[in-house]
Amino acid sequence: xxxxxxxxxxxxxxPAAARAQARWEPTRPIRLVVPYAASGGTDLxxxxxxxxxxxxxxxxxxxxxxxxxxxxxxxxxxxxAEPDGHTLLMVVSxxxxxxxxxxxxxxxPIRDVTPIAMLSRNxxxxxxxxxxxxxxxxxxxxxxxxxxxxxxxGSTEALSSFIGQELARRAGVDMxxxxxxxxxxxxxxxxxxxxxxxxxxxxxxxPHVGTGKxxxxxxxxxxxxxxxxDTPSVQEQGVADFDLAGWxxxxxxxxxxxAVAERLVPAIQRAYADPALQERLKAMGVEPxxxxxxxxxxxxRREDRIWTEAAAKGHVRPQQ
Numbered sequence: 001x002x003x004x005x006x007x008x009x010x011x012x013x014x015p016a017a018a019r020a021q022a023r024w025e026p027t028r029p030i031r032l033v034v035p036y037a038a039s040g041g042t043d044l045x046x047x048x049x050x051x052x053x054x055x056x057x058x059x060x061x062x063x064x065x066x067x068x069x070x071x072x073x074x075x076x077x078x079x080x081a082e083p084d085g086h087t088l089l090m091v092v093s094x095x096x097x098x099x100x101x102x103x104x105x106x107x108x109p110i111r112d113v114t115p116i117a118m119l120s121r122n123x124x125x126x127x128x129x130x131x132x133x134x135x136x137x138x139x140x141x142x143x144x145x146x147x148x149x150x151x152x153x154g155s156t157e158a159l160s161s162f163i164g165q166e167l168a169r170r171a172g173v174d175m176x177x178x179x180x181x182x183x184x185x186x187x188x189x190x191x192x193x194x195x196x197x198x199x200x201x202x203x204x205x206x207p208h209v210g211t212g213k214x215x216x217x218x219x220x221x222x223x224x225x226x227x228x229x230d231t232p233s234v235q236e237q238g239v240a241d242f243d244l245a246g247w248x249x250x251x252x253x254x255x256x257x258x259a260v261a262e263r264l265v266p267a268i269q270r271a272y273a274d275p276a277l278q279e280r281l282k283a284m285g286v287e288p289x290x291x292x293x294x295x296x297x298x299x300x301r302r303e304d305r306i307w308t309e310a311a312a313k314g315h316v317r318p319q320q
């Protein structure tokens with residue numbers, strides 16, 4: 001007994017910070033909460049990454065959709081979870097914008113989470129059904145001018161809503177925002193002709209591109225998307241300095257040990273290097289952009305400044 005105690009004493013004598021740096025391994029399945037509806041771009045990416053990580057981690061990532069309140073319901077669940085690495089969150093960049101849009105936020109979108117990694121760039125694309133009486137952005141804007149207040153543009157969260165309304169504001173047209181819970185239902189209504197146009201991620205749009213039932217009118221970034229090389233940007237079509245995009249990120253609860261990110265980020269990096277996942281992401285329309293926690297935190301703070309400024313100018317308003 002004395003010998004065993006003597007062997008344990010040096011380990012117990014280590015500072016708490018040093019002991020915390022031990023390699024982290026999940027001891028049970030990891031809940032990966034996606035706070036949006038199934039079949040949207042974030043959900044599809046989450047499931048692809050979860051599958052790619054299965055051979056690498058001793059426990060699987062189990063994707064759980066908890067949609068509602070622009071992502072707040074699922075996010076709050078993770079914020080309140082034990083910071084032990086077994087409950088994680090995958091969000092889009094408007095996780096930060098919710099501070100402006102949601103009047104009574106039950107958490108702080110920056111302070112109450114731990115940034116683990118940015119996963120992808122989220123170029124938004126303006127999609128329309130081929131049954132619509134226009135084939136490009138100028139034609140769409142002309143249609144909106146002819147039908148003020150009656151020509152809606154679909155969105156799935158704060159970023160796509162802002163992009164749609166910012167385009168309408170700069171073009172001098174009245175296009176009401178039509179909110180959807182995710183890109184899947186939005187694209188279904190575009191295909192069916194129930195929704196004239198909608199801004200959504202390339203991931204949500206890609207499954208419909210080869211059907212002949214939709215066309216891409218514009219991308220939200222200054223440069224064209226590699227997945228829509230023939231689709232001009234909004235800038236190319238006459239709206240100067242229009243450059244808006246988002247990202248998808250992996251977060252944990254506040255207080256998550258560094259060891260969790262140190263285990264997960266290299267695993268994701270190795271998965272991204274796998275040609276099989278690269279082909280899958282390409283087919284999905286995902287633009288991989290893996291950055292570690294500090295770079296993600298910097299991007300989150302930048303988003304916070306953008307949305308705060310937009311709110312101060314009256315370009316965005318809290319949801320009622």
